[in-house]
Amino acid sequence: MSGFVQGTRGLSLNTATIGWQIPLERTVALCEEFGFGGIAPWRHELHDQGIAEVASRLKQSSLQVTGLCRGGAFTAFGEDGLQRAVDENKRAVDEAAEIGAKCLVLVVGGLLDGSNDITRARDCVRRALEAVLEYACDVGVPLAIEPLHPVYAAERSCISTLREALDLCDHLGEGVGVAIDVYHVWWDPGLFAQIQRAGDRILAFHVCDWLIPTRDPLKDRGMMGDGVIDLPSIRKMVETSGYDGMCEVEIFSENDWWQREPAEVLRSCIETYGRHVMALEEVTYP
Amino acid sequence: MSGFVQGTRGLSLNTATIGWQIPLERTVALCEEFGFGGIAPWRHELHDQGIAEVASRLKQSSLQVTGLCRGGAFTAFGEDGLQRAVDENKRAVDEAAEIGAKCLVLVVGGLLDGSNDITRARDCVRRALEAVLEYACDVGVPLAIEPLHPVYAAERSCISTLREALDLCDHLGEGVGVAIDVYHVWWDPGLFAQIQRAGDRILAFHVCDWLIPTRDPLKDRGMMGDGVIDLPSIRKMVETSGYDGMCEVEIFSENDWWQREPAEVLRSCIETYGRHVMALEEVTYP
Numbered sequence: 333m334s335g336f337v338q339g340t341r342g343l344s345l346n347t348a349t350i351g352w353q354i355p356l357e358r359t360v361a362l363c364e365e366f367g368f369g370g371i372a373p374w375r376h377e378l379h380d381q382g383i384a385e386v387a388s389r390l391k392q393s394s395l396q397v398t399g400l401c402r403g404g405a406f407t408a409f410g411e412d413g414l415q416r417a418v419d420e421n422k423r424a425v426d427e428a429a430e431i432g433a434k435c436l437v438l439v440v441g442g443l444l445d446g447s448n449d450i451t452r453a454r455d456c457v458r459r460a461l462e463a464v465l466e467y468a469c470d471v472g473v474p475l476a477i478e479p480l481h482p483v484y485a486a487e488r489s490c491i492s493t494l495r496e497a498l499d500l501c502d503h504l505g506e507g508v509g510v511a512i513d514v515y516h517v518w519w520d521p522g523l524f525a526q527i528q529r530a531g532d533r534i535l536a537f538h539v540c541d542w543l544i545p546t547r548d549p550l551k552d553r554g555m556m557g558d559g560v561i562d563l564p565s566i567r568k569m570v571e572t573s574g575y576d577g578m579c580e581v582e583i584f585s586e587n588d589w590w591q592r593e594p595a596e597v598l599r600s601c602i603e604t605y606g607r608h609v610m611a612l613e614e615v616t617y618p
Numbered sequence: 619m620s621g622f623v624q625g626t627r628g629l630s631l632n633t634a635t636i637g638w639q640i641p642l643e644r645t646v647a648l649c650e651e652f653g654f655g656g657i658a659p660w661r662h663e664l665h666d667q668g669i670a671e672v673a674s675r676l677k678q679s680s681l682q683v684t685g686l687c688r689g690g691a692f693t694a695f696g697e698d699g700l701q702r703a704v705d706e707n708k709r710a711v712d713e714a715a716e717i718g719a720k721c722l723v724l725v726v727g728g729l730l731d732g733s734n735d736i737t738r739a740r741d742c743v744r745r746a747l748e749a750v751l752e753y754a755c756d757v758g759v760p761l762a763i764e765p766l767h768p769v770y771a772a773e774r775s776c777i778s779t780l781r782e783a784l785d786l787c788d789h790l791g792e793g794v795g796v797a798i799d800v801y802h803v804w805w806d807p808g809l810f811a812q813i814q815r816a817g818d819r820i821l822a823f824h825v826c827d828w829l830i831p832t833r834d835p836l837k838d839r840g841m842m843g844d845g846v847i848d849l850p851s852i853r854k855m856v857e858t859s860g861y862d863g864m865c866e867v868e869i870f871s872e873n874d875w876w877q878r879e880p881a882e883v884l885r886s887c888i889e890t891y892g893r894h895v896m897a898l899e900e901v902t903y904p
Contacts, residue, residue: 448848450805483769485805486830486846496807519736519771521782544772549835560772562734 340602342610344370344398346538346582347377350597351590356381359594360393366598370398370578372437372536378427387431398580399476399511399536400424400433406460407441407453407490414460417441421464428473434577435476435535436468437511442487453490461504469507476535477501478511481519483549493517494526501533509533512570513582515540515553518561527569534575539563539609540583551586555600557608564611579609626888628896630656630684632824632868633663636883637876642667645880646679652884656684656864658723658822664713673717684866685762685797685822686710686719692746693727693739693776700746703727707750714759720863721762721821722754723797728773739776747790755793762821763787764797767805769835779803780812787819795819798856799868801826801839804847813855820861825849825895826869837872841886843894850897865895 345363347356354362356377363371371390378386378400390397403424406417421438428436440457443450461475468475479497480489491497494517497510510530515538517523527534541559546552556563567579581601583589589597606615631649633642640648642663649657657676664672664686676683689710692703707724714722726743729736747761754761765783766775777783780803783796796816801824803809813820827845832838842849853865867887869875875883892901 443846448846450848454807481769482767482805483832483835486828490805492805493807519768519776519778521740521779542772546769549769560729560734562736 340367340605341369342578343368343601343605344372344396344578344580345598345601346372346399346401346580347374348401349581349583349589349601350594351586352377353590354594356386357389360389360395362594362598364394366595366602368395368598370396370580372397372399372401372433372580372582373431374401375424375427378431383427383430390431396578397431397433398578399435399437400428400431402437402439402478403464403475404438404489405441406457407444410445411452411456414456418460418463421460422467425464425468425471425473429471433473435474435509435511437476437478437536439478439480440489440491442485442490450485450490457490458500458503461500461508465504465507474535475508476511477508478513478536479516481516481549493520493522494530495522498526498529498533509535511536511538513538513540514561514563514566515542518542518566523566524569527566527573531573534570534573535577536580537567537570537575537577538580538582539567539605540581541608548586551584553583553585555583555589556581556604558604563609567609579605581605626653626891627655628864629654629887629891630658630682630864630866631884631887632658632685632687632866633660634687635867635869635875635887636880637872638663639876640880642672643675646675646681648880648884650680652881652888654681654884656682656866658683658685658687658719658866658868659717660687661710661713664717669713669716676717682864683717683719684864685721685723686714686717688723688725688764689750689761690724690775691727692743693730696731697738697742700742704746704749707746708753711750711754711757711759715757719759721760721795721797723762723764723822725764725766726775726777728771728776736771736776743776744786744789747786747794751790751793760821761794762797763794764799764822765802767802767835779806779808780816781808784812784815784819795821797822797824799824799826800847800849800852801828804828804852809852810855813852813859817859820856820859821863822866823853823856823861823863824866824868825853825891826867827894834872837870839869839871841869841875842867842890844890849895853895865891867891
């Protein structure tokens with residue numbers, strides 16, 4: 333456990349995990365109360381509360397901002413609308429800078445509307461990323477490409493594997509890395525080799541679990557330990573690669589965790605992080 | 619169109635496509651009536667009708683049996699039950715031989731019950747395959763490993779990519795190849811390279827389409843042209859690799875195609891195969 337921060341200070345809460353049930357300022361307070369080390373908010377929360385106020389509150393807090401969710405969607409406005417997508421991403425970069433986020437997480441987008449050409453979608457993504465990266469480097473915000481599970485290839489991300497994300501990073505150069513979410517990559521036979529290859533380009537590490545059965549691939553993720561992902565093995569490999577950041581819990585769970593009290597969710601995150609990610613026998617609460 | 623058989627004679631019907639609504643003998647008659655070149659039945663249909671009778675009917679027919687669905691499920695009875703799974707697969711090999719199937723299609727199985735160790739599952743699959751392959755070679759039935767979409771990794775197939783299936787074929791040697799189903803592999807950035815690598819190890823080629831949205835990854839597949847898979851490009855690459863077999867339509871569609879009259883489904887298969895797989899401007903009916 334050399335890489336990860338010890339105890340609950342090693343945990344970051346992605347605000348999706350509580351289904352954005354409460355205003356961001358209350359989520360920040362809750363994370364502090366429970367001893368979390370970090371938080372990863374979503375852009376709509378910044379807009380709802382006002383970004384200056386959010387930035388000020390986060391700076392006063394004990395929390396590190398492990399990432400801003402999210403940029404990307406480069407294919408959303410079609411090939412002709414690439415500039416619009418780039419501009420939107422530059423705004424996201426500015427917001428990430430303003431709240432002091434460690435990275436801007438990118439979900440790159442799926443097929444272009446009405447097209448079945450995934451190669452063309454990937455080409456659009458690459459071109460848009462080149463444009464955004466230059467800006468992000470100037471502003472000083474690292475971009476984190478998050479490969480999404482192949483089940484989302486058509487509608488959300490034409491970048492499906494860690495290998496593909498790293499190939500893109502190789503092409504783009506400095507200032508860009510990856511966000512590794514166990515949900516998207518656990519099935520990949522090349523996973524460990526690619527995590528080693530990623531090395532210091534791992535900018536974020538997200539955990540949750542893959543449920544059996546999965547009723548909805550989008551919003552039926554499980555709490556750590558409730559599914560079939562070998563979390564300790566993946567965590568150790570990420571550590572070994574040199575990652576020393578936090579472990580961010582991101583759970584989309586419309587019919588289960590999003591229906592529960594935020595405090596209960598945070599308590600479960602702490603317990604299951606200790607037990608099923610860090611593989612501790614005893615978990616003590618703050 | 620050098621590789622594929624021309625016209626409807628190039629089409630094979632996987633009986634899953636009509637939801638096994640009618641007895642196999644009627645499906646055989648329907649395929650003949652519509653000018654299909656082949657059929658791929660499921661084992662439960664053989665058992666329902668009696669395998670000797672099925673074998674006799676198929677031999678009298680004008681249809682090639684492009685595959686028997688299916689063997690595999692090597693992890694279904696746990697690590698201790700590997701021999702049971704092997705025995706079951708030997709029976710499937712015998713049945714494939716009896717009906718003159720070009721191959722036995724294998725869906726290898728997911729995680730072992732109660733385990734989150736996908737490497738161990740793959741190891742079980744490899745060992746079971748070694749045992750079955752020896753028998754299949756003696757009997758003369760080629761085994762076709764079908765990599766399944768990563769969304770099925772936990773519950774149905776720990777072999778998720780064509781690359782992984784071919785690595786396994788490399789290990790196993792003669793007598794085993796792959797079944798390529800566009801539904802499972804269309805998203806893969808390494809697809810074309812792996813199809814080239816596969817060459818004459820492509821034992822079956824399955825088509826359908828990936829719908830947007832997909833309401834259920836298991837039983838909500840689309841008819842060709844109704845989704846986002848670039849069918850002509852994949853078909854051409856499979857041709858170029860040297861495959862000269864049939865194009866087998868396999869559609870799991872509980873709420874749409876399985877609700878329709880079998881004759882209507884077959885008519886749609888012919889039309890959309892011509893239009894969206896072969897990319898013909900005009901489709902003529904038999």
